Structure formats: C-alpha cells, structure tokens
Amino acid sequence: MSSPQQPTLLIVDDNPTNIKVLFGFLRDAGFRVLVAKDGGNALEKLQETLPDLILLDVMMPGIDGFETCRRLKQDETTRAIPVIFMTALAEAEHKVKGLALGAVDYITKPFQQEEVLARIDLHLKLRSLAAELADKNEQLSDINTVLEEKVAARTQELQDMQAQMVLTEKMSSLGQLVAGVAHEINNPVGFISGNIEHARGYLGDLKGLIEMYRTCYPEPAPEIVEEIEAIELDYLLDDFPKLLESLHEGSQRIAQISRSMRTFSRADTDHQVEFDLHEGIDSTLMILKHRLKANEQRPAIAISKEYGNLPAVQCYPGQLNQVFMNLLANAIDALDEGSAGRSFADLTANPNRIHVQTRLSDDRTQVIVRIADNGAGMPPEVQKRVFENSFTTKAVGKGTGLGLAIARQIVVERHGGQLEFTSELGQGTEFAIHLPLTI
Template identity: 45%
Template sequence: MTPDQFLTFAQVLPEPMLLITSTGEILAVNQSATKLFSKTSKALIGQYLSEFVTDSPEKVTDYLKACAQSRQMILGAFTIHQAQEEGIACRSQGGVVQPRSPQSPAIILLRLEKRKKNEFVVLNQKIHALSKEIQQRQRIQVELAQSNETLKYTLIKLQNALEAVQTEKMSGLGQLVAGIAHEINNPISFIHGNLAYASEYYDDLLKLIHLYQQEYPQPTPKIEQAIGNIELDFLQEDIQKLLQSMQMGSQRIAEIVKSLRNFSRLDEAKFKLVKIHEGLEATLMILQSRLKPSAEYSGIEVIKEYDELPLIYCSPGQLNQVFMNILNNAIDALEEAERLRSLAASPELKQNYPSRIWICTEKLNDCYIAIRIKDNGNGIPSQIHHQIFNPFFTTKPVGQGTGLGLSISYQIIESHNGRINMISDPSWGTEFSIELPIVEESDLEY
C-alpha cells in the first residue's frame, strides 16, 4: 500500500491512523492522527514514531517487529508526548499491509485509540449532546456509503480486467488476481471493521436514551422539542436498517475477494477431521432467506437423505464454499425455472411443479463417501457440459456471476484428492456428485 492509497481511504475514517515502516519511520497519517499528535502531517512524515512517544525506543521497535511478523492485528499501548501537559495514553492496533522485501522494510498500518481517564460521565451532563452525537453518526454512515459506491465502481473495473485476462488466455492470472484482491481487501477491511464500531456507538447511544427516559420520564420542553425535530423513533429504526444494508454490501464484496484469493491460492486452510453434515447444515442456514417463499418465488423445499458418515479429513471452510457454490447455483436455476413457468403457464401448472433440492450423502465403501446435490430446474444444455468447470464461464447475466464458483469448487475437491462430477437433463434437472476419501485417524500426521 502506498501513502496515496492509504490517504484515499484513511482520511474518511474517524480513528487516528498511521502508515509506518517496521523501523518506525512514519510514511503517512490521516487528519485524525495529526489532531491526536497536535502536529501537522509535514511535521510527522519522515520522522520516527519513537520521537513522539514517551515509551522507550526499544519498546516501540519490538512492537513494530511483532506487527511485521504476524498476519494478525497486534495490540499495544503508547503514550504520546505533550509539551506542557500529561502524555496522552493510547491503545494501538498494528497489522502488516506490505511484507518486508530485500529492498524495503515491512509497511504497517497502525490504528490508535485515545484512552480517557474518566470514561464514564454523569448522565445529566451528557444528555444535551445526544442529538448532535446521532447526527455525527449519520454523517459517518453517509461517508461509508460513499466509500461503498467507490468500491462498486472498482468491482466493475475488476470484472473488465477479468475479461481481459480470459482473452489473453489467462496469462499471469495468479499474479493479477492476487494483486486486485489485495487492493480491494484493504479498503473493505476498513469499511467492514468500522461498521462494527458504528453499530456499537449506535447501541450505546440508544441505551443512554432509554436510560434517560427511565430516570427522567418527564423531560423538559426543550428536550421534547429536540426529540420531535429529529424524529427520534424513526431515527432509531432507520439507522439500524442503514447499518444492516451496508453490512450486506461490504460482506458481498468480501465474499468476492475471498473467492478470488482462493482461486489464486493465497489462503492455505487447515485440514482437520470434521462432520460433513455440520457443514451442509451451516450452509443451508446461511441460504435460508433464499429458500423461503417471497413475493416473487414460492420457496424451495430441501429434502435431506443423510447416511451415517465417518469423520472426513478436510478443510471445512473450503468444503463449505463448495456446498455454497453448488447450492447457490441450484437456487438460481430453480428461480429461473419458476419465472419461465409463470410466464407461460397457469397458476395450477405452477403448483404442480414445486421447486425442490435433494441433498443425499452415503458411504460408498471403506475408501470414499459421496455427497449428491440435485435440483429439479430446467437443467444445463448438453453443449456446454464440458465448460461448466472452466474459469470465468457463466450462463448468468453480466453482474450476477463471476464465473469462478464451480472452477474454485473443482480445484478444492481436487486438492482433497476427491472427485466432482455433474449430470444434467432438461427433463429432470441437474445433479452434482462429490466423492471424498476416507482417511483413518491413525494415518494422520500431526
């Protein structure tokens, strides 16, 4: 991440943030950080963090080294030096955004959180600022929504880039996808993480309002007027809906990034012995909203025929992704089939063709288990059967599919020494079958 890229996203965030090398040199700061340090960005950039804190240089160096060597956010604490006042105590969270190379040290993103001595204040000293606080949070949500729009535009550019890769016969695909996923992952991490803080702030403010209403059931006319002006009841409901919609949007982008990272083999998941049925049930739970009846579709019935299975040595996260991809495709196919029937048939005919998904598991022999997922949609045309596992191949409209789902699923099953196949016919639908090896626990190397 370059300083310019950092500033593009960090300037809209309320938390003090620094881009810093593992040696302590400050590369970039956002506006909140300059306020915290009481210095201009020019006075900070190019200097070393140890010059502005009361902690020893050794402590600063050790902390930054720990951040550079870990894939997780590392917690720490610093006290910022003040000329004529007591130092400002801060909690820090640091994570590497660019690993060390032979030419340059690692680059770390450092988030600071100011710690106040008196974090709890008397209720009646704070109640007059409630409306201002709520308005401030609303402004934050607007800024985050604008950042989401920027990310949507970035995703459109990403899709165009993927088409170019396919035209070039996927030359250098791994490097390209890895770079794009990394660039998207950084800003979406900021947005997704700050949504949690925004939700917490909202909950805290809501609790404070309710507590005040309990303790002071007869507010003054000024407070009643302020509540009426800001439509407090509507505000409480609307902010929650806004947060939820933004959460869904950021989660969708994160899922696309995750698919890209898996496709380019950036993530290596841990293998362990798991119950396959638990993964299937968890996936169905996530998809529950798509399976229920809605205004447009009559709902999908899921028929489960589970055999008794042994524990399977696999990466549960990757296997769940395979289940998710196949089930999502089955739901899409059933919704499209119902839409076509509604255009060409009577309601009676529609009722005679309920949408169904069958999930069957069985132990084939002492060496393999099988998982079969079948739908009664319109099937897949025979002329494209040989293409369904190809990267970027999709029959969905532009913007509704990346064409990576089944390709990633194929790679995952192959990495488990398993097999995945598909059979389809317009007369009865489509069935995917997955076969996974049975590994005895005594054969595992821990």
C-alpha cells in the first residue's frame, strides 16, 4: 500500500540482481520504489512521476549515470531531487565525478543494507529541511515586500502632505500679502484718479477765466505781459491737459495692477468656482512683469499669446494661478540660464520668447494651456526627475525644487487633469496643462 506520506525512490540500474536486492529491502523499509533499467528509461519515467530521491548506477548502456545526472541537474523540474550514485568500491574517480555533477552522495557495492537506508534517510531529511527553509524564506521575503510597500506608500504620503503644506502656506502667505498690498494701493489710486477728474474741471474753469481776462483786458500791464512770457502761458495751457491725461493713464494702470493682484490672490474656497483662465494667466504675467523686463544680461522677454475661445472652467482659481506662476517662473529661469554667455547682439537677433497658448481639445472635453519657452531646455536625466519633491538644478537658495511637484499635485490631484512637457536641450521646453471640463 502506498500512502501520500510514503517517500518515492527511483532506482536506475541495468543489473537485475542489484535491482532485486535494492527493491526488496527498500520496499520492506516502507518506500514506494520505482525502477528504470537505464538512463533513457529513467528520464522517461521522470516525465510522469517525480521521486523524492534517485539511486543512480554509474555504468549503464546508452545514457550512462553521469550523463543522466547532468541532464537531471540541467532540468528545472528535476534539479532539486537528490541523486545518490551507486558505484563499486574500487572506482574512486567515479565518486568524485558524480559529486562534481551534483550528486549528493554515493553508496558502494556490494550494498550494506543499514548504510543504504541511513544515507537515504539522511538525504530525504535534508531535502525536506531545505524545502522548509525555502518556504520560510519566501514567507519572509513576502513580509519584507509588504513592509517595503507600506514604507514606500507612507513616504509618498508624507511627501505629498509636505508639498501640500508648503503649497498652502506659500499660497496663503503670498495670497494674503498680495491681497493686502492690492487693497492698500486701491485707496490712494482711487483718490488720485478721482482728483484728476476734479483737476480737469478746475483747469477748464481757469482756462475759461484766462480767456475772459484776455477778452476784457486785451492790453494787460507790462509786468503781466512779462510773466506770461516767462511762464510760457500758451504752452502751459496746451500741455496741462496732456499732463493730466498721462496722470490719468498712470492711475488706471495702477488700478489694473491692483485688480490683477486681487485676481491672482483669489482666496481659495473649499469648492470649485467658475474662472476665466485668461484672467488668471494675464494677472500672473502682470505680477511677473518685473522679471520679464530687460536687464544687464538680456533684452526683455517677448510674450506672445494665442488665446482660444474658452468657456469658464470650474476650478480653484488661486491654485491654478499658482501653477501658471510656477511654470512661467521656470520658463523665465530657463531663459535667464540660456542667455548667460550669449552676446546682446545675438540675443536681439534671436530673442527670448515665452508663448502661451490656450485652446479647447478637439472633443471639447478639456481645456489645454501650453506654456513654451525657447530657453535652456533639459537633458534627459533632468527630465526624468522634474516632478520629484525637492529636485532642483538651481543654486542653493534660488530654487526649492517644489514648484513642479506642487503644480502637478494641483493639476492632477485637485483638478483631475494632466501636466506634461516636452523639452530639448538648448532648444526650449513646453509644458501643457490639461484640465477636464466638468459639465
């Protein structure tokens, strides 16, 4: 009777007497015994059953013991089965060769029953211990993988949280500052433009009065004639309204900047609101104006806009402005970097440019904003890492390496969109923001 716990042995030998002896006492010892008459026969049998141990004769016709062993060890399915060679006492080099081929042991003919059983027992035990060990190892490595995954997930969570906190802090402090400044500017701008109106009126009155004097007193006293010449009265009267006009224009411009600042710093509500992206981009460009101007290193950066006909987008406006800010600031940095070492003449001939394009996707399900610069571009090793938290190629104190990590978080996580880019070293970079339109 064979039971599942009963170990199976395969005897491979061409000598019927040997087989008979071995078969008898091994079966009596409780093993299930299979027999093969040569190497070829053994390899065939192994296709059907995998024994727990193989007793292999060296000298056999056809495929001999060594070759059989070599093939067993080459095959993934049979490699782990322990092989014990059976050899005559005198054949020392057989033992060495057998062990070298991967056999675990050898027994010598004529067989000592006790010895054969002891060795088989030993190797079966070793094998089951090895299997158990492999099992434990696998369990350990499973546990390890789970732990590693947990640690990685937690690290990612913390990094996201950190970026989010920095974002919130940056946004709220910057937002408050900008909103505060905008508010402070508003009052004085208000009374400048309000008073310019009055000044226009007063000037009109005064002019009228002077005309009246001229009509009523066509020949004024000599001191007055002298003074009229000294102050160039006609020029003054002609220039005064122009001067008021430019004061008015200036105050309008300040008011516009103040409006942009308030748009830029729009406090984020906890729900999305409708927002005109163009207003956001324009206000951000306004805030960055001082960085776009000419400086000692380079002429002004040319901004070109290609705005499509966009619907209002449901979003967090303050956060999207932050994305525009980061992308535009990066573009300016890249242009500054690309300008270093170039002559002014060269820079004038091939000017620094930032192109902003907005459009609706062909299927009208999303809005696409592209911000392209013809600056330094990025090598592939930088491209791989730009979205990493704290990755920067900029000097210490200049970049924190959070800009794009935050931008991506806002676009992808807060708005369910995508943030992609293409870049070529020395040619420039283009970032594309895709925002889904929620209908």
